[in-house]
Amino acid sequence: MNISLPHALAVWQRNLAMYRRTWKWNILPNFFEPVFYLMAIGIGLGAYVQQMGGLPYAAFLAPGLVCVAAMNGASFEVTYNIFVRMHFEKTYDAMLTTPVQPDDILAGEVLWAITRATIYGGCFYLVTTAWGLTPWQAAPWALVVIVLSGLLFAAVGLVFSLQIVTIDLFSFYFTLFLTPLFLFSDVFFPLAERLSGVWLWVAEALPLLHPVRLARLGFASRWSVVMLWDVAYILGVSALLLAICHRSIHKRLTA
Amino acid sequence: MVIEARNVVKHFGTRVAVAGIDLAVPPGICFGLLGPNGAGKTTTLRMVYGVTRPTAGSVRVFGIDVAVNPRAVRSRLGVTLQQNVLIEALSPVENLRVFGRYHRIPHDLLEERVEELLDFLELRSHAHVPVKQLSGGFQRRLAIALSLVNDPELLILDEPTTGLDPAVRLAVWARVRALRAAGKTILLTTHYMDEAQRLCDRVAIVAAGKVLAEGAPEELIAIHLAREALECECDENEVPALLDGLPVAHVLRTADRLTIYADDVASVAETIRLRDGGERRVMVLRPANLEDVFLALTGSTLEESQT
Secondary structure (H helix, E strand, O other): OOOOHHHHHHHHHHHHHHHHHHHHHHHHHHHHHHHHHHHHHHHHHHHHOOOEOOEOHHHHHHHHHHHHHHHHHHHHHHHHHHHHHHHHOOHHHHHOOOOOOHHHHHHHHHHHHHHHHHHHHHHHHHHHHHOOOOOHHHHHHHHHHHHHHHHHHHHHHHHHHHHOOOHHHHHHHHHHHHHHHHHOOOOOOOHHHHOOOHHHHHHOOOOOHHHHHHHHHHHOOOOOOHHHHHHHHHHHHHHHHHHHHHHHHHHHHOO | OOEEEEEEEEEEOOEEEEEEEEEEEOOOOEEEEEOOOOOOHHHHHHHHOOOOOOOEEEEEEOOEEOOOOHHHHHOOEEEEOOOOOOOOOOOHHHHHHHHHHHOOOOHHHHHHHHHHHHHHOOOHHHOOOOHHHOOHHHHHHHHHHHHOOOOOOEEEEEOOOOOOOHHHHHHHHHHHHHHHHOOOEEEEEEOOHHHHHHHOOEEEEEEOOEEEEEEOHHHHHHHHOOOEEEEEEOOHHHHHHHHOOOOOOEEEEEOOEEEEEEOOHHHHHHHHHHHHOOOOOOEEEEEOOHHHHHHHHHOOOHHHHOO
């Protein structure tokens, strides 16, 4: 790795300059998606559910959806947007005519994906707080979890984006990977109560499970050692995947 | 030397893009890499600014090994890519600022440079209009402005005028000349022989990843052909009789067309007229150009060589 932080920030600032022009069109659909889930499932379906995991259903659902909002924010950035910048707009070819190096691009894009995760996750957290579903005192912890979610899904998405050669394959990523992840990662129901034995261990491989557990336990101030494992998983998997990205981005951009 | 490339080779898998090129570009000149598409020009440029690593050989720019310290090299050069890489949603001024930050130019200095470049490339009239609303020529000028934002000592232009209309080409040429007059070193690629002839102090004719000839344009023409050319229609079997005893430096046949190179084609034309008797053969007399050199060296025209 050969990262220069000022150059990575220049890459980040490029995206910010662009985003300041387009955020009005970008933010709404992504932002409303979890809000609709919260309304339809949390409030609508939840009215028929007495309690889940010891909480009113909407309150059970909210922390997981904060992570999902962050996951979505990061995922769109590192999939479609990065693919367009790399293959259609040739943004990185332009950057590489300057002192910016491939690792700076990688770092800048990850930082930017985390930034967007923070914007979406943060806005959604504020909505759930206003609704009384999450405690406002948990804001610092929410920020930590959102940033970790952003990092993890930036890394996961980037690995995919740097391998594929056609933009159409992203529908596989979203429909066959992110959607099931969203449905089966403790967001809607506690996996621990539905799975048993070895399956519980297998489920630990699911990336979204870890930020969701961090959010739910942390928001309820039920600190536990399992959270150390969750943080270790997120940091470890992110580091591993970004190491792969480091190799692929060099291959892609400097052949 | 600003650029010194020694026996540079680049393979992409089994395909040989550059098959051993030597380049020596002294400061203050405009140097052209001239050849058809697919000749290896862009790959050579990419190796010069260090984004593609040579399979073999070495490239030094400003005396620095590009493979070892690409950041140091690139902070002192500017590159205009073949395809404009502008942020379409942003204005020219915003594009220049974004690019300036890649070079870490301090804020005040960057604002100064932006002002200078708006004037130098005549961008001021639409300085705050989103790029996607601007004409192709305007976008090309902005792309060149971006590559000048760090006040580079070396400017690299990849096909600077491909796809531009004649008026815009002239405007781009005028800027390139002004930069050269200001003491910058320029390395450009082109497949337009007239562009190379007008802009370049030296050119290297490249085909299939090799330099076929290198020198000043007039020098190349003089060495490989002669100052002037005469084109005429002529059957294969009448060629020997037509040329017999004429002071001809070089002859090229393509289809039923004969091109004769000589230092004084007017007298050659006169002799041919006398030999033809009353019959009036259509003849075109013109200065020899780099296109002719390319044709003589490769046996094909630039267009035929496009891959």
